[in-house]
Amino acid sequence: MSPAPKDVLGYKPPDGGWGWMVVFGAHISIGFAYSTPKALSIFFKEIQMDLGASYSEIAWISSIMLAVMYAGGPVSSVLVTRFGSRPIVMTGGLMCGVSMATASFGSSIIYLYFCIGIIGGCGLSLNLNASLTIISKYFLVKRPLANGLAMAGSPVFLCFLAPVNQYLLARFGWRGSLLILGGMMLNCCVAGALMRPVTPPDKWTSFAPQTKVEQPNEHNTKIKRNFGRNAKKFLDLSFFKDRGFVIYLIGNVMFIFGAYAPIVFLSAYAINQGVEKYSAAYLLSIMGFVDMFIRPATGLIANSKWIRPRIQYFFSFAMVFNGTCHLLCPLIKSYVFLVVYAAFFGIGFGMVFALIFECLMDLMGSQRFPSAVGLVTIVECFPMLLGPPAAGLLVDVFGDYKYLFFMCGSVIMTGGLFLFVMNIYNYHMLDKEKAAKNNEQGQKDTENQDQEKAASWIWCLRDYTIFRECLTLYAQVLG
Amino acid sequence: MKLLWAVSALLLSCWRTDASTAPNIVTEPHEVSNQTSAVLSCNLTDSSLLIKGSYWTLNGNILEDSVSADDSPFTVHRLDKITHSNSGTYECVFKTEPQVKQTIEVKTLPHVVAYKHSEHGNENDKGVMVCVGHGHPLPTDWGWFKEEDGNRKQILNGTGDKYEIKSTPNKTTLTINELSIQDDIGDYTCLGTNELGPGSDKIHLRVRSRLAALWPFLGIVAEVIILVTIIFIYEKRRKPDEVNDDDDSGSAPLKSNSTANHKDKNVRQRNSN
Numbered sequence A: 001m002s003p004a005p006k007d008v009l010g011y012k013p014p015d016g017g018w019g020w021m022v023v024f025g026a027h028i029s030i031g032f033a034y035s036t037p038k039a040l041s042i043f044f045k046e047i048q049m050d051l052g053a054s055y056s057e058i059a060w061i062s063s064i065m066l067a068v069m070y071a072g073g074p075v076s077s078v079l080v081t082r083f084g085s086r087p088i089v090m091t092g093g094l095m096c097g098v099s100m101a102t103a104s105f106g107s108s109i110i111y112l113y114f115c116i117g118i119i120g121g122c123g124l125s126l127n128l129n130a131s132l133t134i135i136s137k138y139f140l141v142k143r144p145l146a147n148g149l150a151m152a153g154s155p156v157f158l159c160f161l162a163p164v165n166q167y168l169l170a171r172f173g174w175r176g177s178l179l180i181l182g183g184m185m186l187n188c189c190v191a192g193a194l195m196r197p198v199t200p201p202d203k204w205t206s207f208a209p210q211t212k213v214e215q216p217n218e219h220n221t222k223i224k225r226n227f228g229r230n231a232k233k234f235l236d237l238s239f240f241k242d243r244g245f246v247i248y249l250i251g252n253v254m255f256i257f258g259a260y261a262p263i264v265f266l267s268a269y270a271i272n273q274g275v276e277k278y279s280a281a282y283l284l285s286i287m288g289f290v291d292m293f294i295r296p297a298t299g300l301i302a303n304s305k306w307i308r309p310r311i312q313y314f315f316s317f318a319m320v321f322n323g324t325c326h327l328l329c330p331l332i333k334s335y336v337f338l339v340v341y342a343a344f345f346g347i348g349f350g351m352v353f354a355l356i357f358e359c360l361m362d363l364m365g366s367q368r369f370p371s372a373v374g375l376v377t378i379v380e381c382f383p384m385l386l387g388p389p390a391a392g393l394l395v396d397v398f399g400d401y402k403y404l405f406f407m408c409g410s411v412i413m414t415g416g417l418f419l420f421v422m423n424i425y426n427y428h429m430l431d432k433e434k435a436a437k438n439n440e441q442g443q444k445d446t447e448n449q450d451q452e453k454a455a456s457w458i459w460c461l462r463d464y465t466i467f468r469e470c471l472t473l474y475a476q477v478l479g
Numbered sequence B: 001m002k003l004l005w006a007v008s009a010l011l012l013s014c015w016r017t018d019a020s021t022a023p024n025i026v027t028e029p030h031e032v033s034n035q036t037s038a039v040l041s042c043n044l045t046d047s048s049l050l051i052k053g054s055y056w057t058l059n060g061n062i063l064e065d066s067v068s069a070d071d072s073p074f075t076v077h078r079l080d081k082i083t084h085s086n087s088g089t090y091e092c093v094f095k096t097e098p099q100v101k102q103t104i105e106v107k108t109l110p111h112v113v114a115y116k117h118s119e120h121g122n123e124n125d126k127g128v129m130v131c132v133g134h135g136h137p138l139p140t141d142w143g144w145f146k147e148e149d150g151n152r153k154q155i156l157n158g159t160g161d162k163y164e165i166k167s168t169p170n171k172t173t174l175t176i177n178e179l180s181i182q183d184d185i186g187d188y189t190c191l192g193t194n195e196l197g198p199g200s201d202k203i204h205l206r207v208r209s210r211l212a213a214l215w216p217f218l219g220i221v222a223e224v225i226i227l228v229t230i231i232f233i234y235e236k237r238r239k240p241d242e243v244n245d246d247d248d249s250g251s252a253p254l255k256s257n258s259t260a261n262h263k264d265k266n267v268r269q270r271n272s273n
Helices: A018-049 A055-071 A073-083 A085-103 A109-138 A143-151 A153-185 A189-192 A202-207 A216-234 A237-243 A244-272 A277-303 A308-331 A335-398 A402-478 B001-023 B212-249 B250-256 B258-272
Strands: B025-028 B032-034 B037-044 B055-056 B074-079 B087-094 B100-107 B109-115 B118-122 B127-134 B141-148 B150-153 B165-170 B171-176 B186-193 B198-208
Touching: A018 A055, A018 A085, A018 A109, A018 A143, A018 A153, A018 A189, A018 B186, A055 A109, A055 A335, A073 A085, A073 A109, A073 B074, A073 B141, A085 A109, A085 A153, A085 A189, A085 B001, A109 A143, A109 A189, A109 A335, A143 A153, A143 A277, A143 A335, A143 B127, A143 B171, A153 A189, A153 A216, A153 A277, A153 B118, A153 B198, A202 B258, A237 A244, A237 A335, A244 A277, A244 A335, A277 A308, A277 A335, A308 A335, A335 A402, B025 B087, B025 B100, B025 B258, B037 B087, B037 B100, B055 B074, B109 B186, B118 B127, B127 B186, B127 B198, B141 B171, B171 B212
Parallel strands: B032 B100, B109 B198, B118 B198
Antiparallel strands: B025 B037, B037 B074, B055 B087, B087 B100, B109 B127, B127 B171, B141 B150, B141 B186, B165 B171, B186 B198
């Protein structure tokens, strides 16, 4: 079960050293990307009172921000391939900071949609894609661990931003808080500055099996010529011909559809079961806290020599685990067991998210990863936006939360099992293709060897002839 | 003789109807006003009706611990401590056919509480302060006052565009438009009055300057610029070292890409001859 081929970088990734600073930068960048849309909801009540809008109108701000962040994937892929990660993350951080700062002066809900939702969302999408790409450039052997550490940014920042936002809101009001939050997001520029591009020295390229390598000069001129062509194909649909990619995409879509609804409805479900309001809110904090530690731990486990070759199976296991948690939830009635459920939910959720991009890197390789991740995020936009409302509809129709958990659990579990089965099939086909290729190569090799042998005999003969001629001449001279 | 029987039958029936239409409940006391404790009692004086039990209600809600199946015409409800939460309209109800009941009103001073004792507003924005009234009877009159140099200055509704007061019996809202830091910071008192007297609470209003958040923001921007500069300077200084490092690690590919090199080596060796 070797990892999928096409991982030919052309150079040996550092796998450490400055790479850990890059992971730290990615941690900050990804942290802001995932936690900001959620943390903003703390301001909604005050904004609602001030601007006189309804709660659903205000809630759209978060949804627009998340949707733009995911939909902007392909654009950000093209930019990252063209310019590298560092300028993109710095631009993204600047956009986010400016968006929040300008939003603080807003006086209409449409203005907030535009500033926070669209501009902020674009900034975050640049951040996300570029951070993931630079990890794949810096790490190969320790890549799962690096991914786990970077993705841990999301729960860490959520735990950090939630109380900070509360404090800022009380002290400065929502306008001042947005201004200061914008300032904090400028720290993504610092994260971007840490993302030094990997530039191998020129002499390495002569040994590289292919010339499509990270040489900045050659790369730039080549890409400049192709930029016109690339710009036309933002959505590189040739990815859909890749079997592994399609399998991954289907499994992921199923996961994302069922993943977010339990988070949205967990406290409502707990209150429905008779739990007190504050204790219900604690459940989400427990989940986030567990998530924080599980992601790096999963990265470490995935990096071990037993799991790394079979990482796609580990990913499907994590999804099945998550689905099982949700399916068992409606059987729980007491608060203590709800806490246990929240902890296991955190474990499952963290495991999946630590591996979600590592598996894509494993499938696609570092060269194709930026475009692949852009395509994946734009496709994932739809289940992410449709999942919670669909679940909410189930609750409204049946009046019981258990159907929500059944639906989410079964969808996620089906996705996990689908990935497991299809990956077995995919690896089987890959092994067959590899064997066929080896046979071809073997035939070519024997042909080459025969040719070489003939060539060396000819040289031998020529040397011998020359040698004999010299001897004859010498004899003539002497004799 | 027949006339005598008719008259006495008429008198009897009148007396009987009198008895069934006017059961008299004597309440003690009739009304409770501004007392710390009380004992409410009801005495059903006309005992011709069958009493299956009795209970008390407060504002229409049955008090569970007062329900009794006793057939006594005398029922008692104790109020050891009268606060705004147990003041209201009490009714003693006797389970008879038909039901009979009598009302005792327990009145207290209004209990006035502010939603938040410390309110914030932004400069040039509007500030809202809310007070809620509890108890029975609810305040009929609400007033807002501003503490100024130890004196209370009444705020009147519609004084220019600045002050707006909206009041209902259980809630009053004071809205101050165009908050200014010099004039509007301070303590505000809401006063609710009912027939027994007043109740009040105090709210402290803080006005945040528009620029209050600007200083932390500029501080963070400065920190970001400094960090980015440090990172770039560190990188520029490292560059000469980096070239040396790469020379050392450049030997690694020579060892790893074995097959390619063997081919090259062979070709090169032959070519050199």
